[in-house]
Amino acid sequence: MSRLTLALDVMGGDIGPRITIPASLKALDDDPMLSLLLFGDSRQIQPELDKASDKISPNIRERLVIRHVSHTIENSQSVTDALRHSKGTSMRLAIEAVQCGEAQGCASGGNTGALMGLAKVILQPLKGIQRPALVSVLPTMDGNHSVMLDLGANIDCDAENLYQFALMGAIFAENRLNLVFPRVALLNIGVEAIKGYKSIREASEMIKKNTALNYVGFIEGNYLLNGVADVIVSDGFAGNVALKTLEGAAQNVIGLLKGRSRNDLLKPLFGWLMKILFRESYQRLRSINPEQYNGASLIGLTSVVVKSHGSANINAFTNAIKDAALQVRQQIPQKILDGLNK
Amino acid sequence: MSRLTLALDVMGGDIGPRITIPASLKALDDDPMLSLLLFGDSRQIQPELDKASDKISPNIRERLVIRHVSHTIENSQSVTDALRHSKGTSMRLAIEAVQCGEAQGCASGGNTGALMGLAKVILQPLKGIQRPALVSVLPTMDGNHSVMLDLGANIDCDAENLYQFALMGAIFAENRLNLVFPRVALLNIGVEAIKGYKSIREASEMIKKNTALNYVGFIEGNYLLNGVADVIVSDGFAGNVALKTLEGAAQNVIGLLKGRSRNDLLKPLFGWLMKILFRESYQRLRSINPEQYNGASLIGLTSVVVKSHGSANINAFTNAIKDAALQVRQQIPQKILDGLNK
Structure with a gap:
């Protein structure tokens, strides 16, 4: 693994440093080539x-630099307002650290719209990309993964935007999931050619015409986890609704299985049986849980920017940092650029 | 229970009479006051x-009238094309039977857009309603239910449309779920006031101003099953994506729990434990399954129109018929009209 530095907005997210600092220490402990x-x-x-001082070895301490910042962007700020007053905020400074080369990528759990806006202005979209998108890797029921985009960065999308998401998503899936000719689908409310918004139907025609893309047609919400497509393309509103709905369903089911039993004496026996009978399935279900699987990425930018869930816990934010490190090492932005120019 | 007649489009749905006829016979057997x-x-x-002839008692036979129709509307037809060539189709004739008073409500598993279009033209929206909506009852994790609309009848919605869905949904929830002052929420991609489409933010202001509505704000996809709102309002695209995503997740989880065990010998023991530990929870999970819970309704029309899932099996289509019968007996259209005029 190569040595690398990431810039973190530790004020982002619903809780801030009480989550992001322990997560940072964990990431540094797990990855000896990482600096933050x-x-x-x-x-x-x-x-x-101070709380964690007994766990901070000199080796970790020297890979950790704190830059004091007193301003932050709030989740409740509108994007316009946040951008106007972004100077000197933790989020903006983290992105600027990437721009000036101090860091190779950044991560934040803060305001998604502001993160996208600032990243677009400061880091710039890749040449030819109209709108960067928020992408995430979803586990599927067959034990594999799909990538899905956009997950909330762009709520109104035209056909060209959706087409570019398909291109970027396919390149992202090739590299992150190590797939050849990944299957691309468009999220819609039916599989027939006449269903959905005009923009989706037009994007469908555009994707179909590009023989570099392995287009498999429309996909409905009930097949998102079934592994029928490797890349699921959507506008940011429907994509966000679908992703959060999946996460909520998974968390509810895990809650049911873990929690509300009627007879506590039988629980250990149940747990043991559960493990034997459904080990892989249960792991798969747990993997839809946002804690296990956190960190969406803004793609289509010149550098790596990872957006953590606002409600991320320590493990989840650690995963977001690791995700950013992996993408830097995989040179995802360069690969998307190469793919677009093919 | 009162005597009533429903008109069914038995050609609608992915499979047609092989599903709808056994379902009709089952509904007639279960409800001695029903005619079809x-x-x-x-x-x-x-x-x-003929296949079911041994199960058809004279009493059932006399409550069953077959009207031969050779034309049907296909799922793949565009709404415009379907409406233009709708004359003499099974779907249109079923709706016309309601219009002329031969039946008090109708059900179809066919093309949703065509069903909505024909119902609007033939049965007419209630006075003051711009767009009827597709509504469904969702089970929640706390053992209660919510209603959600629109689920796919109107993909582009303005603020006024969403506001009317909130009004209709609240009246539907009051009657169907027997609630006083049901809590109304708008589906969005965040809970902050600045999130989402302009139409959603405007609808939010309109609902807030109507003191007859118990508005609780925005709801995100991950809380759909958590019982935090009794009425969930959305445009038809996002609503359809969210509903299908929930259904897919529930079916996948049930598949996991039922199916793919690693050790078949232990399965009966597991099943027994599952039953003891999680009886209610498991039932709740099963109830999200569209088979258990089928039948969305078009509301905002002068009569009851139920839309079954296209992929409904026999039990599911039976449930759609029962749902239509219940709504006729509850006089839902009249109650919505009364509520609007309050």
Whole structure:
């Protein structure tokens, strides 16, 4: 593994440093080639470091740089307002650290619209890309994975936007999932050619014409986890609704299985049986849980930008950092650019 | 229970009479006050009746009228094309039977757009309603239910449409779920006031101003099953994606739990434990399965129109028929009209 530095907005997310600092320490412990630049309020960061002081080896401490910042972007700010007052915020400084080459990628759990807006202005979209998109890897019931985009960065999308998402998603899937000629599908409310928005039907025609894409047609919400497509393309509104619906369903089911039993004495026996009978299935179900699987990425930009769930816990934010590190090492932005120019 | 007649389009759905005829016989057997007018191809209907002849008592036979129709509307037809060539089709004739008073409600598993278009033209929206909507009852994890609309009848919705869905949904929930002052939420991609489409934000303001509605704000996809709202309002595209995503997740989980065990010898023990530990929870999970819970309704029309899933099996189509009968007996259209005029 190569040495690399990531810039983190440690103030982003619903909880901030109480989550992001322990997660940063965990990521540094797990990846000895990783360095982190932490942007945030040192009055909130230092207590977290003090709490964990017995776990911070000198080796970890020297790969950790804190940049004190007193301003943050709030989740409740509109994108326009957030961008106007972004100067000197933890999110903006983290992105600027990537721009000036101090870091090779960044991660934040903050305001998605602001992150997208700032990343577009500061890091710039790749040549030819109209709109970067939010992409994530979904586990499928057959034990494989799909990628899905856009997940909320662009709520209104025209056919050209959706077509570009298909291109970027296919390249992302090739590299991240190690697939040859990944199957691309468009999320729609029916599989017949006449269903859905005009933009979706037009995008369908555009994707069909590009022989570099392995287009398999429309996909409906009930097949998202069934492994029938490797790349699922959608506008950001429907994509976000679908992803959150999946996550909610998975969390509810795990809650049911873990929690509300009627007879506590039988629970250990049940747990043991569950493990034997359904080991792989249960793992698969757990993997839909956003805690296990956190970190969407903004793709179509010149550098790696990972967006953590706002509600991420320590494990989840650690996974977002690891995801950013992996994408930097895989050179995903360069590969998307190469793919577009083919 | 009162005596009533329903008109069925038995050609609608992916399979047609092989599903709809056994379902009709089951519904007649279960409800001695129900009569059915079946519109469809008698060459396909008769063999199904012959197959079941030993189960058809004289009492059932006399509550069953077959109207031979050779034309049907296909799922792949565009709405415009379907409406233009709708004359004499099973779907149109079933709706016309309601218009002329031969039946008090109708059900079809056919083309949703065509069903909505024909119902709007022939049965007319209630006074003041711009667009009827597709509504369904969802089970929630706490053992209760929510209603959700629109589920696919109107893919592009403005603020006024969404506002009317909220009004109709609240009245539907009051009557069907027997609730007082049901909590209304708008499906969005975040709970902050600045999230989502302009139409959603405007609808939010309109609903807030109507003190007859118990508005609780935005709801995200991951809370759809959590019982935080009794009425979930959405445009038809996102609503359809969310519903199908939920159904797919539930079916996958049930598949996991039922099916793919690694050790068949332990399965009976597991099943027994499952039953003891999670009886209610498991039932709740099963109830999200579209087979258990089929039949969305077009509301905002002068009469009851139920849309079954195209992929409904016999039990599911039986449930759609029962749903239509219940709504007729509950006088849902009249109650919506009364509620709107309050």
